[in-house]
Amino acid sequence: xxxxxxxxxxxxxxxxxxxxxxxxxxxxxxxxxxxxxxxxxxxxxxxxxxxxxxxxxxxxxxxxxxxxxxxxxxxxxxxxxxxxxxxxxxxxxxxxxxxxxxxxxxxxxxxxxxxxxxxxxxxxxxxxxxxxxxxxxxxxxxxxxxxxxxxx
Amino acid sequence: xxxxxxxxxxxxxxxxxxxxxxxxxxxxxxxxxxxxxxxxxxxxxxxxxxxxxxxxxxxxxxxxxxxxxxxxxxxxxxxxxxxxxxxxxxxxxxxxxxxxxxxxxxxxxxxxxxxxxxxxxxxxxxxxxxxxxxxxxxxxxxxxxxxxxxxxxxxxxxxxxxxxxxxxxxxxxxxxxxxxxxxxxxxxxxxxxxxxxxxxxxxxxxxxxxxxxxxxxxxxxxxxxxxxxxxxxxxxxxxxxxxxxxxxxxxxxxxxxxxxxxxxxxxxxxxxxxxxxxxxxxxxxxxxxxxxxxxxxxxxxxxxxxxxxxxxxxxxxxxxxxxxxxxxxxxxxxxxxxxxxxxxxxxxxxxxxxxxxxxxxxxxxxxxxxxxxxxxxxxxxxxxxxxxxxxxxxxxxxxxxxxxxxxxxxxxxxxxxxxxxxxxxxxxxxxxxxxxxxxxxxxxxxxxxxxxxxxxxxxxxxxxxxxxxxxxxxxxxxxxxxxxxxxxxxxxxxxxxxxxxxxxxxxxxxxxxxxxxxxxxxxxxxxxxxxxxxxxxxxxxxxxxxxxxxxxxxxxxxxxxxxxxxxxxxxxxxxxxxxxxxxxxxxxxxxxxxxxxxxxxxxxxxxxxxxxxxxxxxxxxxxxxxxxxxxxxxx
Numbered sequence: 001x002x003x004x005x006x007x008x009x010x011x012x013x014x015x016x017x018x019x020x021x022x023x024x025x026x027x028x029x030x031x032x033x034x035x036x037x038x039x040x041x042x043x044x045x046x047x048x049x050x051x052x053x054x055x056x057x058x059x060x061x062x063x064x065x066x067x068x069x070x071x072x073x074x075x076x077x078x079x080x081x082x083x084x085x086x087x088x089x090x091x092x093x094x095x096x097x098x099x100x101x102x103x104x105x106x107x108x109x110x111x112x113x114x115x116x117x118x119x120x121x122x123x124x125x126x127x128x129x130x131x132x133x134x135x136x137x138x139x140x141x142x143x144x145x146x147x148x149x150x151x152x
Numbered sequence: 153x154x155x156x157x158x159x160x161x162x163x164x165x166x167x168x169x170x171x172x173x174x175x176x177x178x179x180x181x182x183x184x185x186x187x188x189x190x191x192x193x194x195x196x197x198x199x200x201x202x203x204x205x206x207x208x209x210x211x212x213x214x215x216x217x218x219x220x221x222x223x224x225x226x227x228x229x230x231x232x233x234x235x236x237x238x239x240x241x242x243x244x245x246x247x248x249x250x251x252x253x254x255x256x257x258x259x260x261x262x263x264x265x266x267x268x269x270x271x272x273x274x275x276x277x278x279x280x281x282x283x284x285x286x287x288x289x290x291x292x293x294x295x296x297x298x299x300x301x302x303x304x305x306x307x308x309x310x311x312x313x314x315x316x317x318x319x320x321x322x323x324x325x326x327x328x329x330x331x332x333x334x335x336x337x338x339x340x341x342x343x344x345x346x347x348x349x350x351x352x353x354x355x356x357x358x359x360x361x362x363x364x365x366x367x368x369x370x371x372x373x374x375x376x377x378x379x380x381x382x383x384x385x386x387x388x389x390x391x392x393x394x395x396x397x398x399x400x401x402x403x404x405x406x407x408x409x410x411x412x413x414x415x416x417x418x419x420x421x422x423x424x425x426x427x428x429x430x431x432x433x434x435x436x437x438x439x440x441x442x443x444x445x446x447x448x449x450x451x452x453x454x455x456x457x458x459x460x461x462x463x464x465x466x467x468x469x470x471x472x473x474x475x476x477x478x479x480x481x482x483x484x485x486x487x488x489x490x491x492x493x494x495x496x497x498x499x500x501x502x503x504x505x506x507x508x509x510x511x512x513x514x515x516x517x518x519x520x521x522x523x524x525x526x527x528x529x530x531x532x533x534x535x536x537x538x539x540x541x542x543x544x545x546x547x548x549x550x551x552x553x554x555x556x557x558x559x560x561x562x563x564x565x566x567x568x569x570x571x572x573x574x575x576x577x578x579x580x581x582x583x584x585x586x587x588x589x590x591x592x593x594x595x596x597x598x599x600x601x602x603x604x605x606x607x608x609x610x611x612x613x614x615x616x617x618x619x620x621x622x623x624x625x626x627x628x629x630x631x632x633x634x635x636x637x638x639x640x641x642x643x644x645x646x647x648x649x650x651x652x653x654x655x656x657x658x659x660x661x662x663x664x665x666x667x668x669x670x671x672x673x674x675x676x677x678x679x680x681x682x683x684x685x686x687x688x689x690x691x692x693x694x695x696x697x698x699x700x701x702x703x704x705x706x707x708x709x710x711x712x713x714x715x716x717x718x719x720x721x722x723x724x725x726x727x728x729x730x731x732x733x734x735x736x737x738x739x740x741x742x743x744x745x746x747x748x749x750x751x752x753x754x755x756x757x758x759x760x761x762x763x764x765x766x767x768x769x770x771x772x773x774x775x776x777x778x779x780x781x782x783x784x785x786x787x
Contacts, residue, residue: 012480012787016277018269029266036173036278037786039437040474040482048346048532055478063478069321070297077324078260079310079419081291086331087313087324087418089402090255098266099297100273104479 014038015105015151017053017112021072022096026114028147029098038104042066051116052141053101055109055149064104068114071099105149113146155267158226158247161190163275167201168218172278174786176213176319176435178204179272179279180221183263183300184246184287187225196285196303197221203308209428216438222275224248230288231261231302239290250286254294261292261300268298281319283311309419316416320434322427323347325409325417327399332382339379340406349416349426350401351408361410361426363489363535364394372396372408379405387412394425429489437483440785441473441767442466446497446694446744448549449759449767453751454508461747461759461784462501462513463767464492470501470515473784483786484767488525488535491518495547496596496645497694497743502550506557514539514550514562522550522564540574542585543567549598555606563588563599563611571599571613589623591634592616596645604655612637612648612660620648620662620672638672640683641665647696653704661686661697661709669697669711687721687729690714694743702750710735710746710758718746718760736770736778739763759784 014037018030044052044065051071055063075089103112118140168175180200182193197219205214226246233239237253237260248267254260263284272282284300286292293301293310295317301307316322323345329337344352353359356371365371373395376383383399393411400409400417409417414424423431447464454460457477463484465471470490474482492515493499499516506512509529517523522539544564551563558578566572571591576582588611593599597614604610607627615621615634618641623634642648642662649661656676664670669689674680686709691697695712702708705725713719718738723729740746740760747759754774762768768781 012478016273018266018273020266030270030273032273032277034277037438037483038479039434039786040485041434041437043476043479043482050346064476067321070295070318073296076255076260077295077314078255078257079291079293079307079313081259081304084418086328087326088331089324089329090257090260092255097296098269100269106478 012038012104013106014102015055015112015149016100016102018098018100019068019071019114020098023094024072024144026071026145028112031112031149031151033151034102036102038066038102042102043104049117051114051144053103054113054115055103055105056111056113056146057108058110063106063109065115066101066103068099068101070097071114073097105151109149111146111148114144115141116144117141154249154264155247157228157245158224160247160271160275161187161223161225163220163222165218165220166197167205168214168216170216170218170438172218172276174216174438175218175278176216176438177276177279177281178217178219178315179276179282180219181248181268181271181282181284182222182224182226182287183248183250183284184226184228184230184244185224186227186229189229189287190223190225192287193223193285194221200283200285200308200311204312207312208422209431210435213432213435216435220276220279222271224271230290231286233258233288233290248284250284250300252288252290252292258290259292261286261294261302263298263300265296265298281315283314306420309415313415313419316423316427316431320427320430321347322416322430323350323401325350325400325414325424326402327376327382327404327407327409329402332404337403338405340401340403345401345407347401348430349410349414349424351396352406354396354408357537358534359396360535361394362537364410364425364429365396366394369393369395372398374398374412376405392425429486433485437473437485437786439484440783441471441484442765443761443767444468444492444494444498445741445761445765447761448497448500448696448745449747449761450501450503451747451749451757451759452503452505452511453749454505454511456751459749459751459757460503460505460511461767462487462503463759464498464501466765468492468494468498468518470513472501480787481784484784487513488533490515490523490525490536492516493518493520493544493547495545497547497745499547500549502552504552504554504560506554506560512552512554512560514552516544516546516548516550516564520544520546520548520567522562539582540585542572542574545569545595547596551599551601553601553603553609555603555609561601561603561609563601565593565597565599565613569593569595569616571611589631589633591621591623594618594642594644598647600648600650602650602652602658604652604658610650610658612650614642614644614646614648614662618642618644618665620660637680638683640670640672643667643693645694649697649699651699651701651707653701653707657704659699659701659707661699663691663695663697667691667693667714669709687731689719689721689732692716692740692742692744695740696745698746698748700748700750700756702753702756708748708756710748712740712742712744712746712760716740716742716763718758736780738768738770738781741765
């Protein structure tokens with residue numbers, strides 16, 4: 001589209017965070033500003049069960065939330081050497097490892113939180129004749145840890 | 153056996169040319185390669201690239217994928233190989249401390265994930281996936297935040313499977329935990345998994361991937377007759393059939409996968425249709441959208457700091473993008489495989505928000521049936537379902553109004569032009585389609601609707617005589633017959649745009665047969681006025697007039713002009729109409745539409761398909777005026 005001026009909106013500021021965990025204990029190992037987009041795929045809008053990282057302001061309001069898909073894994077996969085054999089899972093005695101997320105951090109962000117969300121309680125009954133939606137209860141989120149954001 | 157046992161040499165981009173800040177960046181780290189063995193690592197990386205970029209759907213998405221290799225030298229070769237796990241007992245000095253024998257299983261190849269993530273972040277801060285390539289021919293690998301794999305044959309498949317978890321949130325589809333002989337995995341626990349490729353729901357009508365299931369495919373497609381063991385029978389349907397196959401997510405029964413086989417079930421097989429769609433929706437949004445040429449764009453603001461936009465891609469796929477003040481534009485993603493009907497400008501995706509945490513969508517599919525889908529803040533997107541069996545005109549528009557939060561009214565045109573309606577109410581569900589007062593619309597004319605009150609509807613369309621017609625419904629008196637508004641002769645495919653600035657006022661806008669932009673108004677005190685030409689404006693043939701009332705004494709209009717430029721004018725109470733002006737130099741598609749929304753009184757957001765086929769946006773703010781147009785993608 002020819003335009004008298006080009007005005008691509010600025011990319012929202014994002015931060016890469018690296019966490020280490022052992023059991024339910026988690027610590028923030030590093031935080032850095034990163035110039036990259038975070039697509040809607042990685043910005044949690046629905047409240048599915050799982051572990052998430054929140055960016056929050058001074059009043060503890062959540063500004064953005066992204067999933068931490070590899071956090072606190074209690075099992076790991078073992079792969080077969082020959083095609084056709086089964087992939088199996090083995091329990092991890094004590095979850096230990098690291099994970100990373102890239103999260104939008106608007107200027108008012110002053111902390112990040114690692115959050116565990118348990119599923120919403122759904123009313124599975126659908127009205128006769130169809131519906132556009134089921135009625136959902138509220139998902140429950142519990143903070144596992146919070147850390148100050150000290151990006152420049 | 154730490155970072156003291158080597159050093160990072162440097163980083164090289166080995167595939168892709170997408171801008172790093174909007175690409176799917178994969179980083180390969182060298183582990184157990186000495187300084188003299190770096191060429192071996194380079195070759196291993198190219199092997200990975202060749203496998204990765206020819207694996208569907210990555211083969212179609214390579215324009216948005218970059219691959220980097222990070223050369224790291226280690227003091228020694230390979231990885232630790234503990235005797236306790238059946239290994240040789242080798243202990244080597246390597247940078248990332250890789251070791252076979254995790255959990256006493258030799259094939260489980262682990263490393264110091266913190267070091268791997270930190271090195272990747274330092275070398276390619278924009279990385280999405282990091283994989284550790286271990287210099288050993290012993291077979292091994294593992295998943296998690298850092299995928300590992302060795303140089304043994306076929307180990308790159310591990311990396312791609314693990315990417316399914318790490319980057320795309322896909323579940324394992326295999327129906328066992330420990331190979332099938334375990335206990336406690338006969339029946340999946342209650343509850344629906346959050347991952348998109350497994351389900352406990354066997355109801356065809358609410359199945360989350362029902363958009364991909366043919367009506368002729370049995371549901372369930374394959375049921376396990378003996379839940380004490382894995383169902384080892386062969387596939388009963390042709391390869392690639394999407395259905396419901398019992399046995400998934402580590403359980404023999406009670407959980408289902410979309411296809412018989414998938415890379416999330418077994419290595420060396422393709423991703424299933426559903427997983428491919430998920431991957432597409434992770435990488436595709438990094439690009440701009442090539443839209444259907446004249447696709448009408450729908451936009452809603454569930455609250456002032458948020459926009460949801462809906463359009464149709466050039467291949468007919470229904471797509472969406474959203475903007476939030478805190479995170480910017482999310483990027484275009486496909487709406488559950490939906491394909492909108494072509495014809496005219498093509499069926500749009502119409503959206504309504506009955507309340508802030510809910511979106512309902514409507515479109516006419518390629519079967520010319522009416523389809524709907526919804527999004528809820530608590531549960532995410534729910535797949536398309538058909539509303540009744542009405543056969544619409546090809547390319548018909550579904551217009552929707554929500555008079556209150558538990559109610560929706562739909563209006564469209566049947567294949568023979570009849571004006572049709574249905575409604576949904578939370579208490580009774582969907583009503584059958586009915587013909588509205590015998591009305592028949594001209595070919596290509598949509599039916600527009602406004603609810604001035606929760607108990608009142610006004611409909612407008614262009615009739616087969618190319619005149620503007622209206623009828624109304626009131627809760628107390630029901631439907632009233634159609635009546636002609638003035639004697640204006642329209643284009644047969646003209647849209648009658650209606651705005652109610654306050655409950656007892658209607659303003660209509662449409663295009664005359666010669667393209668002149670015409671308006672008329674009604675109010676409860678004076679009745680209908682006469683049609684008048686708005687500031688001499690003429691629209692591109694087929695372009696509808698978009699009207700918006702930011703407040704009760706003000707109107708803004710937008711249209712594509714005969715020179716295909718995007719024009720606007722405004723009316724302010726007690727003043728005459730302003731002259732038309734070109735909005736920020738914008739040029740649209742011939743016959744295209746300009747979507748507009750005001751999420752705050754002194755703010756407008758516009759959307760259109762540009763002359764190059766991409767979707768563009770701009771905004772006006774009372775404090776700063778008009779911004780320039782920008783290609784709408786991800787920010």
